[in-house]
Amino acid sequence: MWTRKASILGAGGVSLxxxxxxxxxxxxxxxxxxxxxxxxxxSWITGHGDIQVVRTLSAxxxxxxxxxxxxxxxxxxxxxxxxxxxxxxxxxxxxxxxxGLNYMRVNLGPGETTRVxxxxxxxxxxxxxxxxxxxxxxxxxxxxxxxxxxxxRSDLIVFPQVREIEEAMVxxxxxxxxxxxxxxxxxxxxxxxxxxxxxxxxxxxxxINWKAFARTGQLIVNEKCRDAVTDVFILVDSRDIxxxxxxxxxxxxxxxxxxASLASYFIKRRDSVALAVYDERLSFLxxxxxxxxxxxxxxxxxxxAPKGAMPLQAVTNALSSRFSRGSPVFxxxxxxxxxxxxxxxxxLAGRGHEVIILSPSSVDFERLVSRIPRxxxxxxxxxxxxxxxxxxxxxxxxxxxxPDVELSQALLQVKMG
Amino acid sequence: MADDVAIQSxxxxxxxxxxxxxxxxxxxxxxxxxxxxxxxxxxxTRTYGSCDIIDSTSWCPALDHTLTLSALQQFLVLxxxxxxLPIPNWMTGxxxxxxxxxxxxxxxISILVAGWTILGLQTAKLRRRVNMGILGFALLYLAGLFVxxxxxxxxxxxxxxxxxxxxxSNKNHVEYLVGPLLLYIQVFVxxxxxxxxxxxxxxxxxxxxxxxxxxxxxxxxxxxxxxxLSYEGVRSTIELNLSALxxxxxxxxxxxxxxxxxxxxxxxxxxxxxxxxxSGFATIRYVExxxxxxxxxxxxxxxxxxxxxxxxxxxxxxVGVSFFVGLVTALALKFDDLIVDLVSVFEGSQWSExxxxxxxxxxxxxTVISAMIxxxxxxxxxYIIPWPRISGLIEKGIRQxxxxxx
Numbered sequence: 001m002w003t004r005k006a007s008i009l010g011a012g013g014v015s016l017x018x019x020x021x022x023x024x025x026x027x028x029x030x031x032x033x034x035x036x037x038x039x040x041x042x043s044w045i046t047g048h049g050d051i052q053v054v055r056t057l058s059a060x061x062x063x064x065x066x067x068x069x070x071x072x073x074x075x076x077x078x079x080x081x082x083x084x085x086x087x088x089x090x091x092x093x094x095x096x097x098x099x100g101l102n103y104m105r106v107n108l109g110p111g112e113t114t115r116v117x118x119x120x121x122x123x124x125x126x127x128x129x130x131x132x133x134x135x136x137x138x139x140x141x142x143x144x145x146x147x148x149x150x151x152x153r154s155d156l157i158v159f160p161q162v163r164e165i166e167e168a169m170v171x172x173x174x175x176x177x178x179x180x181x182x183x184x185x186x187x188x189x190x191x192x193x194x195x196x197x198x199x200x201x202x203x204x205x206x207x208i209n210w211k212a213f214a215r216t217g218q219l220i221v222n223e224k225c226r227d228a229v230t231d232v233f234i235l236v237d238s239r240d241i242x243x244x245x246x247x248x249x250x251x252x253x254x255x256x257x258x259x260a261s262l263a264s265y266f267i268k269r270r271d272s273v274a275l276a277v278y279d280e281r282l283s284f285l286x287x288x289x290x291x292x293x294x295x296x297x298x299x300x301x302x303x304x305a306p307k308g309a310m311p312l313q314a315v316t317n318a319l320s321s322r323f324s325r326g327s328p329v330f331x332x333x334x335x336x337x338x339x340x341x342x343x344x345x346x347x348l349a350g351r352g353h354e355v356i357i358l359s360p361s362s363v364d365f366e367r368l369v370s371r372i373p374r375x376x377x378x379x380x381x382x383x384x385x386x387x388x389x390x391x392x393x394x395x396x397x398x399x400x401x402x403p404d405v406e407l408s409q410a411l412l413q414v415k416m417g
Numbered sequence: 418m419a420d421d422v423a424i425q426s427x428x429x430x431x432x433x434x435x436x437x438x439x440x441x442x443x444x445x446x447x448x449x450x451x452x453x454x455x456x457x458x459x460x461x462t463r464t465y466g467s468c469d470i471i472d473s474t475s476w477c478p479a480l481d482h483t484l485t486l487s488a489l490q491q492f493l494v495l496x497x498x499x500x501x502l503p504i505p506n507w508m509t510g511x512x513x514x515x516x517x518x519x520x521x522x523x524x525x526i527s528i529l530v531a532g533w534t535i536l537g538l539q540t541a542k543l544r545r546r547v548n549m550g551i552l553g554f555a556l557l558y559l560a561g562l563f564v565x566x567x568x569x570x571x572x573x574x575x576x577x578x579x580x581x582x583x584x585x586s587n588k589n590h591v592e593y594l595v596g597p598l599l600l601y602i603q604v605f606v607x608x609x610x611x612x613x614x615x616x617x618x619x620x621x622x623x624x625x626x627x628x629x630x631x632x633x634x635x636x637x638x639x640x641x642x643x644x645x646l647s648y649e650g651v652r653s654t655i656e657l658n659l660s661a662l663x664x665x666x667x668x669x670x671x672x673x674x675x676x677x678x679x680x681x682x683x684x685x686x687x688x689x690x691x692x693x694x695x696s697g698f699a700t701i702r703y704v705e706x707x708x709x710x711x712x713x714x715x716x717x718x719x720x721x722x723x724x725x726x727x728x729x730x731x732x733x734x735x736v737g738v739s740f741f742v743g744l745v746t747a748l749a750l751k752f753d754d755l756i757v758d759l760v761s762v763f764e765g766s767q768w769s770e771x772x773x774x775x776x777x778x779x780x781x782x783x784t785v786i787s788a789m790i791x792x793x794x795x796x797x798x799x800y801i802i803p804w805p806r807i808s809g810l811i812e813k814g815i816r817q818x819x820x821x822x823x
Contacts, residue, residue: 140734
């Protein structure tokens with residue numbers, strides 16, 4: 001593509017030739033021919049963008065607020081010089097450059113390689129993709145340029161931050177809520193042998209007891225003891241209303257941090273953790289333990305976005321058959337805009353579940369972005385307090401989580417309460 | 418994976434502005450631009466700086482400041498109270514002949530621009546002080562003596578009077594303005610004629626794109642004015658004594674019989690104009706890029722090495738492209754001869770005679786159209802001959818030989 005400069009030069013050259021012909025002025029014609037010749041000669045040395053790019057990331061998964069080291073290795077595999085090549089690595093706008101630059105101007109000779117290194121800070125959780133690489137090549141005199149993409153992308157997940165909450169749970173005056181990992185004499189995911197049973201379709205092949213099969217001729221599977229005290233259910237409210245506040249501080253953001261921290265805490269204790277995220281629909285991760293489950297939970301939390309308005313009762317009704325008997329249920333929700341909250345929690349508590357509600361104070365989050373008149377604020381706070389008190393009346397442990405309070409401190413409230 | 422990603426390293430060489438100003442490639446570009454600017458101006462004065470009738474009294478709008486200054490001097494000498502121009506002739510070049518008319522003003526301009534560039538590197542406070550000082554001095558020099566003598570005159574004569582038109586000549590203080598005004602007029606004349614050089618030098622060394630554009634613009638305006646004023650239609654109406662370029666192109670006797678002598682200076686001027694433009698703008702473009710890089714990149718050897726690559730290739734291409742543009746233009750203007758020779762193969766036919774006749778007429782459409790056809794053919798050669806691959810192959814070979822020798 002011709003640049004503006006080339007167009008001006010070309011048009012100027014042709015105009016000079018034409019005016020020179022009209023005026024019988026050969027100096028104009030010579031200038032005009034020279035300008036056009038300059039363009040013609042430069043058209044021989046336009047660059048190219050046939051380059052090989054390899055992007056290396058310091059990590060595929062990282063936690064919110066961590067730094068990501070990126071390296072682009074750019075090689076010119078062709079026999080031609082690239083001429084002036086501008087390389088721009090497209091970075092998600094949520095990420096901030098901390099050091100270096102995702103842009104470089106190069107002029108690579110045949111077979112030459114160079115590296116672009118930069119560091120990104122990831123202040124927001126989510127599923128991201130770095131790339132593609134935008135390329136613009138031009139000749140040295142900036143007459144012809146061409147833009148193109150190298151469709152090379154690197155995916156990464158930014159998990160919500162995981163806070164240390166163990167101390168907060170340990171330093172309580174009351175006995176521990178859950179006693180920690182001991183094997184239960186019930187079948188389930190675990191390591192210790194529990195019993196043998198007949199194979200049923202759907203059982204994984206790896207648990208088939210081949211020796212028993214050889215002996216009896218029947219497919220027999222090994223069952224393991226369940227390696228957990230209990231199943232912990234975490235319900236995260238990701239409805240549209242949970243976006244109230246700033247991008248970095250809103251009920252959903254702090255809620256994901258709380259859910260991740262709780263999951264980490266319980267999985268470390270070898271408990272089984274289930275996660276349910278409800279927005280316009282319900283996403284449910286069955287209870288399980290181990291690193292794989294931890295990764296699944298973090299990945300799921302990384303991808304939550306505020307949308308929809310699913311009522312809590314619809315969630316508890318849908319999950320009622322999956323809740324283990326007497327298992328604790330953590331509900332992380334601002335408890336705004338949902339009239340079914342009280343009946344849902346009443347039902348859960350009635351079925352013998354330990355219900356802990358971690359409720360980021362949406363009124364206070366809203367105050368971070370907009371000015372609320374004092375009277376309105378007082379009224380809203382009072383309404384909220386009444387709601388929380390009503391929920392506590394049904395046996396739920398309620399934590400009113402203020403924006404400036406750390407998670408570990410907020411969780412202490414449930415122990416003290 | 419994390420171990421594969423190294424952090425940016427730091428080399429000895431950096432891309433800081435202070436270092437860039439002393440970098441040989443940047444200096445080479447700036448010196449190339451400066452030399453091409455000076456050469457272009459001198460070449461322009463040789464081509465457009467003469468009148469038809471040269472004697473001490475004639476003036477013409479040629480690109481020669483000494484003509485205007487001489488005319489002004491003669492006018493002042495003829496006044497009842499003879500005056501002279503304040504800047505001496507040895508400094509303005511008046512009285513010299515040939516290129517000698519321009520060397521001294523060019524030298525003075527270079528010194529002033531160097532001072533201005535050095536001032537540009539100082540702190541904003543010092544720059545402001547010097548600027549205010551120069552402005553204050555200029556104003557004081559212009560009106561200081563006039564105002565002081567006028568006020569003192571009024572105080573001592575206990576009378577309010579105008580500083581001009583008085584019977585008592587001692588009360589005509591306005592005469593004190595004449596000397597400074599003559600100096601400013603002289604400076605204005607010099608600035609007007611040397612505008613491409615002054616603006617160009619300020620652009621190259623002061624890293625200003627707009628000043629380089631001004632230099633190019635003023636050059637084109639001078640050339641356009643000369644073309645207009647030497648146009649036959651204008652010349653027949655107004656007698657300006659301006660020496661016009663010959664209307665017809667003579668025989669090709671220069672550059673090994675490739676170009677006519679009338680074309681050589683024009684071709685060189687156009688080439689120098691392009692070299693000045695490309696070197697001047699490139700310097701600013703590259704320094705701007707390096708300046709905008711974050712601190713960590715300025716120290717990164719990869720960035721430094723690629724920056725060197727860009728500059729080296731630019732310098733190589735400036736030489737190569739200038740040579741080929743000159744050659745292609747010369748060949749293009751000679752292309753009609755080749756066509757005539759080709760057509761003469763079919764001598765005897767009516768068609769060949771017609772073509773030959775039209776092309777043989779110098780400065781007709783034939784020469785230029787054939788030149789343009791040749792240039793288009795050259796541009797199209799890129800689809801036939803893979804120039805970038807050939808040059809890449811040569812480059813790779815040179816690199817291999819160099820590596821082997823090391």
